[in-house]
Amino acid sequence: GKIVLPAAERFIQHEGQGAQLPRQASPHAHSVNVDPSGKRAYVADLGLDKVLIYKLDAAAGTIAPSDPPFLKL
Incomplete structure (x- = not known):
């Protein structure tokens, strides 16, 4: 599938750190x-040891943290 959202309407910056410094x-x-439904995005973040989950609304062009907001690795 393909998700098309308006250009850079929202920028999301993850925060924090993982257990293996530096x-x-x-x-x-x-x-x-x-x-496959186009309703969720899964973002693998190596620095946080998490897979962050976002809700997508292609019609509205929005992205928001899901509930729960992440899976811990």
């Missing part, structure tokens, strides 16, 4: 995968 001293998102 390698995980800051966030480092390295992939984004959208589920």
Whole structure:
């Protein structure tokens, strides 16, 4: 599937650090995968050791943290 959102309407900056310093001293998102329904995006963040989950609304062009907001690795 393909998600098309308006250009840079929202910028999300992850915060925090992982347990393995200095390698995980800051966030480092390295992939984004959208589920087949197009309603959720999963962002793997190596620096946080988490997969963050976002709700997508392509019609409204919005993205927001899901509940729960992440999966801990």
